[in-house]
Amino acid sequence: MNLFRSKADRDLEILSAYLDNALPTKDAARLELRLQDEPELLTQLAELRGTRRLLRDLPVLSVPRNFTLHPEDVGATIRPVNMPWMRWATTAVAFSFVFVLAADAFTTLGFGAARDAAAPQTESFAIQQDAPAEFEAAAEEELAVVEEEAVAEEADVPLELEATAPLAELPALTEPEADLLAEDVVVDAATADEEEPQAGFATTGEGAAGEAIAESEAAESGSDEVRALETTTAAATSTSEPAATITPTRTKLPSPVPTFAPPPTAQTSFGLRGVLRLFEYCLGALLIILLVVAFVRRRRTR
C-alpha cells in the first residue's frame, strides 16, 4: 500500500507526525535537513501547524444540561456484582464434580478390570500356600491309618487285584511280586498325592480314579484339600482291596480357612467407589442449586 502513496502524501504524514513529536529521532533529523533545502515543505509545515492551532483554539463547549442518570433512565438497577463468592463457588463445585466423576469412572473401569484379572491368581495362590501347611499333618495321619487297615485285612482276604489298564498289560506276576508292586504303588500314590492331588488319578488305575472323581463331584461344596485327601485314601485302598468293598474314609477335618475372601484391593475399591458416588450426588445437587440460584438472580435483576 505504501508503494502506491504519492510523495505528497508521505510528506504530509511525516510533517504531521513531526508536529506531534511522533516521528523517530532519525527521521526527524532527516526532515529538518530537508526543511532547510525545500521551502515548499516548510510552507506546508506552517500550514499544518496553523490548522492544528485553529483546532486547539476551538472553544470548549458547555454542556446544555446535566447528563446524570435517573433510575427510570436505565430502567432497572444495574446487575449487582456483589456476590463474587457465588461465581467462585459455582466454579469450584463444577470442577470438583468433574473431578469426582472422572475418579469414579477411573475406579470403575480401571480398578474393576485390574481386580477381575487379579482375582483367580490370588485364589490359586492361597490354595497352594495354605493346603500343605495346614493339612499336611492330618493327611499323613490318615494315610497311616489306612495303611494299617490294609495290612491287617491283607491276611484274611485273598488278593484279587483289579487290574487297571496299565497293570493289565503287564506280564503275570507272582503273588510276592504283586504284593511288592501294590505296596510300591500305594506308597507312590500317597507321596504323589501329598504333593499334587491329581497325580493320584494317573497312578492308581481306572477304578480308583473313577471313584475319586465321583467323590470329588459329590463333595463339590468341600474344599480342594478334603478332596485331595479322600482321593489319596481311596487310591491307597483300591490297590489292596476289590473296588466294590472300598469304603472311602471321610475324615472330618477342621473347617478350612476362608481362602476365597476377596482381596484387600477389591474391598478398598468398593469403599472408595461408594464414597465417590456419595460425593457425586452431593456435588451434583449443589451445582444444580447454585446454577438455579444464579439463573433466578439474573432474571430478577434484568
Added chain:
Amino acid sequence: MDESALIQHAQDGDLDSFNRLVLEYQQQVYNLAYRIMGEPDAAADATQEAFISTYRKLRTYRGGSFRAWLLRIVTNACYDELRRRKRRPASSLEELTEAGLSPSDAADTTLHTPTESPSAAAERAELAAAIQHCLDALPDEQRVVIAMCDVQGYDYREIAGTIQVTLGTIKSRIARARGRLRDCLRGNYAELLPAGFRLEEEGIA
C-alpha cells in the same frame, strides 16, 4: 472519593456514585460528541446514550483508563448514530448545510470569556462554525481521530487504544484529516481567519 472507589460503588449498583462520574466527564464527552456529530442536539443525545450504555456495561469494565473506556463508548455511540442517519436521513441537504454554517448554535453553548467583547466573541463563534463545517466534511474515521487529537488533546497512543486501531493508522488518518482541513479553511473560509493569521508566514517549530 477517588475515581476507582466511585467506579467500584457504581459497579455495585450505586447510581449516585455513577452520577458523580458523569459530572466529572460529561463536558469532555459532550465536546467530543459535538465535534463528531456536528450538532448540539445530536451530540446531547449521543452523550446521554453513551452514559446509559456505560452504566449498563459497567460490569465489563476491567480496570485501566476509565476515560479511554468511556470515550470509546461515546465514539461508538456517535458511529451508530451516523450510520443510522446515513440509512435514514432525517433532514434535507439544505437544512444540514445551513445548520453547519450557522454560528449561532456553537456561540450559544461556548464558554464565554468575561473580558471578551461581543464582536470578538461573534468572530470567534463564526470561525468555530467554519471549522466545524470543515470537520463535518471529513470522513467519519478521520473526523473522530482529528477531534480526539487536535480538539480534545489526546495523544496517538490513547486514541489508538480508544478506537482500537494501530498507531500507524492513527498517524495516517490524522495527517490526511489535517491536510483536508487546511484545504477547506484556506479555500472556503480564508476571510474568517484571524487578521494576524497567515498560514504562509508560519515558521518552523
